[in-house]
Amino acid sequence: MAFSSQICEWYHQHKRDLPWRNTKHAYPIWLSEVMLQQTRVKQALPYFTKFLKRFPKVCDLAHAKEDEVLKMWQGLGYYSRGRNLHKAAQKICFELHGEFPNSFEGLKKLPGIGEYTASAIASFAYQTPLAVVDGNVYRVLARYLGISTPINSPEGEKIFKEKANELLNKKLPDLHNQAIMEFGALHCTPKKPKCLFCPLQESCVAFQLNKVNQLPVKLKKTKVKNLYQHYFIFETESQKTLLNHRNFEGIWKNLYVFPVLEYFNKPRLEEVKTDFENKFDLRVKMERFEKKPKQHLLSHRKIQAYFWQVKLSSKEFDRIQKENNYQLTNFHKVKEFAVPVLIQNFIDAFLSGN
């Protein structure tokens, strides 16, 4: 219990005032936890506020269109979280009479809720004595206990989960869980942890062995692949353009982009033009907005995006829209659709005249 009381004491003195800590209701806790998956507090905070204002209750979220949920999620990334959030809200509202499951197992059945999030909601909302194990906890425990088992190996997962539950203060699981995560986020940080004035210094194995900067151990990193995208901004004289709803598996599922050709190997310009002509059965003058591609980095892709301006007669425009089932829209209404940040950046520049 020494560990927990020390962590909780530290938490009492250093914790940030975050809105989802001022409630015991499952709905806002769940919303915050999903947004915080692989996402920093600073980035998630404005989304949390915006969502709660627009969807005060879970059934408000359930009754919304997925398009609107994704539009509100725009810029937060990992859009499957937004889609699953919406699906889970519908389950809770329409199948569970608006009541959240009150057990770990019940919570974990909901889409988008895994081991971590189920533990978090169960402990924060219902004081269930379950330890959360997130990136912060892996790091704190790896150092404090001097465990060099890779945190993302099956054995590591098992060991750290066991240790986390051994150290858990089962009388105050919510406080303990908040405390250890906040400690990892603010004090026992990945780079430059504040060991020199750490309350756990004497009992921290990694500090005693001077191995803090070697822990935690993490296996591999998935290689980043290049992705070359050529977007086509179709224009008519009446300010219309076409959007493609990405209603298939993969990057940006269910978001909207301009009609696009994608390549894993850099195509020659002639190749792009030929592919364009074949895809749309169309031979027109096309011009790139800029010679240099816009680079956009994802965790697993390095995207080079080219944007082409394609002016069409209303007849051809109409044909292409129908043949490809594209979304027809006025250019200044593109901002009403959920689009990736890459596309939003282009639109912003385009509309401001660059």
Place this chain on the structure above:
DNA sequence: AACGCGGGGGC
């Protein structure tokens, strides 16, 4: 057991 999935920020 490994990979796909976004975007931002620290160093």
Place this chain on the structure above:
DNA sequence: GCCCCAGCGTT
């Protein structure tokens, strides 16, 4: 440039 972030779902 590399790593990490209150991970999850699929294969």
